[in-house]
Amino acid sequence: LRADLNAALGAAEGGLVLFCADAPAVANASLARLRVYAGERLGLLDPAAWAFTWVVDFPMFEYDAEEGRYYAMHHPFTSPRAED
Numbered sequence: 001l002r003a004d005l006n007a008a009l010g011a012a013e014g015g016l017v018l019f020c021a022d023a024p025a026v027a028n029a030s031l032a033r034l035r036v037y038a039g040e041r042l043g044l045l046d047p048a049a050w051a052f053t054w055v056v057d058f059p060m061f062e063y064d065a066e067e068g069r070y071y072a073m074h075h076p077f078t079s080p081r082a083e084d
Contacts, residue, residue: 005017025062
């Protein structure tokens, strides 16, 4: 089983494969925090570096299980203020 997983995932000796199973929001938040933690512990983050990204496909809605409905994640009709 291990050899099959390694081959399917392209894992090599010394690599790390993580699995996380939960609701998408919980799994994403967990793995994101783990990524930041590992980056900090391994000295891979440069707090002085600027790394800009241009995100064009923000999710519009997110499901709130407690309220049983979707709500807007990002307001589609906002933009930076000229004064800023």
